[in-house]
Amino acid sequence: MRTAIFAHRGSKANRPENTLSAFEEAMRVGSDGIELDVHLTKDQEVVVMHDEKVNRTTDGKGQIKNFTLKELKELDAGVWFSPQFRGERVPTLKEVLDLLSGFPGILNIEFKTDRNIYPGIEEKTARLIGSLRPELPVVYSSFNHESLIRMRRVDPSADVALLLWERLADPWRYTEQVGASAQHLWEPSALSETAAQLQQHGIKVRAWTVNKPKNMQRTFEMGIDAMITDYPEVALDLRKSF
Numbered sequence: 001m002r003t004a005i006f007a008h009r010g011s012k013a014n015r016p017e018n019t020l021s022a023f024e025e026a027m028r029v030g031s032d033g034i035e036l037d038v039h040l041t042k043d044q045e046v047v048v049m050h051d052e053k054v055n056r057t058t059d060g061k062g063q064i065k066n067f068t069l070k071e072l073k074e075l076d077a078g079v080w081f082s083p084q085f086r087g088e089r090v091p092t093l094k095e096v097l098d099l100l101s102g103f104p105g106i107l108n109i110e111f112k113t114d115r116n117i118y119p120g121i122e123e124k125t126a127r128l129i130g131s132l133r134p135e136l137p138v139v140y141s142s143f144n145h146e147s148l149i150r151m152r153r154v155d156p157s158a159d160v161a162l163l164l165w166e167r168l169a170d171p172w173r174y175t176e177q178v179g180a181s182a183q184h185l186w187e188p189s190a191l192s193e194t195a196a197q198l199q200q201h202g203i204k205v206r207a208w209t210v211n212k213p214k215n216m217q218r219t220f221e222m223g224i225d226a227m228i229t230d231y232p233e234v235a236l237d238l239r240k241s242f
């Protein structure tokens with residue numbers, strides 16, 4: 001089985017993460033999947049950024065939930081990475097879905113709901129996908145597994161994946177209870193005997209964040225279902241020899 005390659009936050013290593021430039025690059029190199037993170041603005045728009053605060057990846061300060069979309073759009077989301085990307089904006093999920101029209105791969109949407117500060121984000125996201133890109137294969141993931149359970153209530157056919165740092169004590173039963181088809185495991189946990197055990201139970205394994213070529217090779221050798229990487233182009237190139 002061929003290991004799929006998902007671009008982490010777009011092509012994070014060489015583009016400002018979670019921006020349209022990053023997703024364009026991920027598509028340009030031929031990624032099999034694209035991973036991104038979602039939050040809600042003060043006026044309830046689903047937007048794409050990693051941190052809860054805008055401080056690290058824009059020229060603003062404060063929490064996303066305290067910005068309206070209009071205010072968030074005034075921030076520069078590219079210059080912190082390189083002056084070459086000055087003018088890049090924080091994208092809405094809708095804008096990303098428009099950009100991905102024609103993308104033949106999988107979209108992995110991570111709910112950043114660890115602190116439960118975005119009530120309704122699962123419904124809003126499901127509505128956007130359902131109305132704009134119902135045909136797009138989407139995998140929803142989160143470290144907050146309640147969020148995945150809520151997503152499955154909103155859309156019982158939603159494909160959800162447990163985000164995990166470590167192997168669970170009772171991984172099969174728990175995965176089934178949540179209704180997940182996959183575990184997205186931290187690289188050291190994924191690159192262990194756990195991966196094959198999960199796969200034998202019909203649970204897909206996607207490893208994050210696989211950035212070293214040596215670990216990319218290992219991921220291919222082990223037949224892990226997918227890797228999530230900041231370097232999709234490097235991984236795609238290495239995969240050619242497998």
Ligand code: G3P
Pocket residue numbers: 008035037050110141163184208209228
């Ligand atoms: O989905 C894998 C990975 O993105 C989880 O960690 O912090 O990069 O969102 P983080």
Ligand code: CA
Pocket residue numbers: 035036037110
């Ligand atoms: Ca993520």
